[in-house]
Amino acid sequence: MTVGHALLGLLEGGPAHGYDLKRSYDERFGQDRPLAYGQVYSTLARLLKNGLVEVEAEPGAGPERKKYAITQAGVSDVAAWLAQPEKPEPYLQSTLYTKVVLALLTGHDADDLLDTQRAEHLRLMRDLTRRRDTGDLADQLICDHALFHLEADLRWLEVTAARVQQLAAQVRG
Amino acid sequence: MADEPLLIAENLQLSFGSTTALEHATAEVHAGEVLALMGPSGSGKSTLLHCMAGILLPDAGRVTYAGRDLTAMHDDERSALRRTEFGFVFQFGQLVPELTCLENVALPLRLGGASRRAALRSAEAWLERLEVSDVAGKRPGQASGGQGQRVAVARALVTRPKVVFADEPTGALDTVNGDRVMQLFVAAARDTGAAVVLVTHEPRVAAHSDREAVVRDGRVRQQELVR
Numbered sequence A: 001m002t003v004g005h006a007l008l009g010l011l012e013g014g015p016a017h018g019y020d021l022k023r024s025y026d027e028r029f030g031q032d033r034p035l036a037y038g039q040v041y042s043t044l045a046r047l048l049k050n051g052l053v054e055v056e057a058e059p060g061a062g063p064e065r066k067k068y069a070i071t072q073a074g075v076s077d078v079a080a081w082l083a084q085p086e087k088p089e090p091y092l093q094s095t096l097y098t099k100v101v102l103a104l105l106t107g108h109d110a111d112d113l114l115d116t117q118r119a120e121h122l123r124l125m126r127d128l129t130r131r132r133d134t135g136d137l138a139d140q141l142i143c144d145h146a147l148f149h150l151e152a153d154l155r156w157l158e159v160t161a162a163r164v165q166q167l168a169a170q171v172r173g
Numbered sequence B: 001m002a003d004e005p006l007l008i009a010e011n012l013q014l015s016f017g018s019t020t021a022l023e024h025a026t027a028e029v030h031a032g033e034v035l036a037l038m039g040p041s042g043s044g045k046s047t048l049l050h051c052m053a054g055i056l057l058p059d060a061g062r063v064t065y066a067g068r069d070l071t072a073m074h075d076d077e078r079s080a081l082r083r084t085e086f087g088f089v090f091q092f093g094q095l096v097p098e099l100t101c102l103e104n105v106a107l108p109l110r111l112g113g114a115s116r117r118a119a120l121r122s123a124e125a126w127l128e129r130l131e132v133s134d135v136a137g138k139r140p141g142q143a144s145g146g147q148g149q150r151v152a153v154a155r156a157l158v159t160r161p162k163v164v165f166a167d168e169p170t171g172a173l174d175t176v177n178g179d180r181v182m183q184l185f186v187a188a189a190r191d192t193g194a195a196v197v198l199v200t201h202e203p204r205v206a207a208h209s210d211r212e213a214v215v216r217d218g219r220v221r222q223q224e225l226v227r
Helices: A002-011 A018-029 A037-049 A072-083 A091-105 A110-134 A137-162 A164-171 B045-052 B075-085 B101-111 B116-129 B145-157 B175-192
Strands: A053-056 A067-070 B007-016 B019-029 B034-038 B060-065 B086-089 B163-167 B195-199 B211-216 B219-225
Touching (some): A002 A067, A002 A072, A018 A037, A067 A072, A091 A110, A110 A137, B007 B045, B019 B034, B045 B163, B101 B116, B116 B145, B145 B163, B175 B195
Parallel strands (some): B034 B211, B086 B163, B163 B195
Antiparallel strands (some): B007 B019, B007 B060, B211 B219
């Protein structure tokens, strides 16, 4: 739902073509994953169907010539979305935990697994740190958010590495 | 980056009584590179830094700086090397409380024989580089924690050392101040071409490095070239 709401939010600034919306989105939110055109138009089609946007047709037809405007229902939808907290998701730990347990069960080196993951996390943190230190305020805030999350994962890796022997004893019964 | 590492620690072994602090610890850093030594408290990362800096002598193993064996040097020679080629930043700035921040930064140059005027001029430039010119006339006690650490970084870099050793340089600072100190520190060190050996348990701080070595139970688990 995030892309839809983001496009709606951008449309609150005024009507826009799909192409312009994609550009605004990529500029603000698309550092890691720029939107595909297909996704922009399919999302707009869905918003249109739900009555959250309307089309201001321009002579010349073609989907790229359509100008989209947010409706009152769209404005309310954005407001409701902003008011709704996101579900905190400890997504990565569950996968990593599964890997660590499986490594211990199958006789693989869990320390190696943790160290490899740790190096991968730190590599990403370095890239983000560089981007943050050379970017504008928007870059800084987005990168900082990602950095804090990665740091939390790393702390978990550290704690797990320190207890891996204990865990091995439990896992192997 | 030069092919040969500037500073190499090979197979370091060190015990304090019955406690083994380092066991076959190996690490290296190239000129212009930032190496982060990471690991939990008591893992031996600070001990490794102290050995690499020639402050502690290992029981066995060798530390080579620019082709010279630190472990085989006479004490005086090693002290002189630390004064002229190395710079240090610690968790709590360890500035001289009776001197102003400007005088603190000028101090290593004065000890090295520079004139008062030249030393102060150079110190002023470094305080400006670290964005703390406004505390130049204050004593360290009158500066904030973040300002104090920037002054400490300026003091470590003022002699243009070849290697800067930093032990938890932002350990006493909040995230925003710590980040800024690291940004300024690493940028300034890179400008001078110095190598940095950084001890930290914080991933955010280590993310300013080019490479990390994880120390666990006195051993170096992993050292990976990132750039």
